[in-house]
Amino acid sequence: MASSSRNGSKKVYSFLGPVGTFTELALAQVKAAKGAVHKPVSSVTEAIDDVLTGAATRAIVPVENSIEGGVSATLDALANSENIRIFGEYLVPVTFNLVARPGTKLADVRTIATHPVAYAQCRGWLAANLPQHAHLPATSTAAAASALLNSDYADAAIAAPTIGNHYKLVTLARSIGDNKNAQTRFIEIGQAAKAPARTGRDKTSVIVELPSDRPGALLEMLEQFAARGVNLSRIESRPIGDRLGRYRFNIDVQGHIDDSAVAEALMGLHRFSPKVTYLGSYARADKQKSQHEGNNENIAFDSAEGWLKNLRAGK
Numbered sequence: 001m002a003s004s005s006r007n008g009s010k011k012v013y014s015f016l017g018p019v020g021t022f023t024e025l026a027l028a029q030v031k032a033a034k035g036a037v038h039k040p041v042s043s044v045t046e047a048i049d050d051v052l053t054g055a056a057t058r059a060i061v062p063v064e065n066s067i068e069g070g071v072s073a074t075l076d077a078l079a080n081s082e083n084i085r086i087f088g089e090y091l092v093p094v095t096f097n098l099v100a101r102p103g104t105k106l107a108d109v110r111t112i113a114t115h116p117v118a119y120a121q122c123r124g125w126l127a128a129n130l131p132q133h134a135h136l137p138a139t140s141t142a143a144a145a146s147a148l149l150n151s152d153y154a155d156a157a158i159a160a161p162t163i164g165n166h167y168k169l170v171t172l173a174r175s176i177g178d179n180k181n182a183q184t185r186f187i188e189i190g191q192a193a194k195a196p197a198r199t200g201r202d203k204t205s206v207i208v209e210l211p212s213d214r215p216g217a218l219l220e221m222l223e224q225f226a227a228r229g230v231n232l233s234r235i236e237s238r239p240i241g242d243r244l245g246r247y248r249f250n251i252d253v254q255g256h257i258d259d260s261a262v263a264e265a266l267m268g269l270h271r272f273s274p275k276v277t278y279l280g281s282y283a284r285a286d287k288q289k290s291q292h293e294g295n296n297e298n299i300a301f302d303s304a305e306g307w308l309k310n311l312r313a314g315k
Contacts, residue, residue: 011036014047014056020142020159020166026090026186027060042139044073048081051190058087064185065094068117070236074187075250078279079207079238083192086205086280094182096122096141098173099163100156101148106172111136113144114158122158124178145169185285195257195281202256202290203233205279208269209240209248224268225253228261229293248275254290257281260301261292 013033016023017040027033039056041047050056062071078084096118113136126133136154138144144157146167156172163169210217225232234252255262269276284290
């Protein structure tokens, strides 16, 4: 690939930067990225472009937060990119610290910089402890923290606990997030290729457009999964953008494309929808077993196929 020629023989992993973000924590979980070049980028679109042009072997981007829901920038970028596949997912606990320049005390804080999503998840603590503060939006939690050392535009920043590994900042308060169980889900994307082998603990992601705006169209789409006992772990709508009222659906289901139930559901979607984008099948981060309800395991499909074959042969 082009990434090898630009960086010797090393693989390149682009990630939503700068250093010190939660995306970098997700990248640290990717075994194949050990020893690779880690390249921070400024947007999801740039990460995908790196993959498509060969500037990166793979890229790590956020796709879903347990508090805020889907990451719209990622969902829209995936919908508008061809030749992209998901090869893995990683879960990162979301914990926030309040950091500042050395010498700053909590009583000194009047302005706080951070990403709007991080700020929203710390409102309760901030209201109780710094009720008179002002929020200054930043492009990322890490960018907000690093800027403290270059200017006095803010007194403090909300960032990941690991930010101290990158910048000489002091921690004024730890674990200030309102939800102690918050997580962000990240995906590993690359150019289209054969899916990783089925593990029995898998997830498949697709994007589906409805064929028309009519009563029952959404139900008919969902029946492609229900009739085959395939459970959905996420469904989220995003506007297509060509006109008001048109939406596409981002869907994650339990199972692998090599599961007969999932394969038949995908074929049903292809017959039903004018556009189905297959994003990939990959191992689940939670390692939970993917089971299909009813008589929808591979052995049941094989038995039914054999039965039909005998009927067609006149047996």
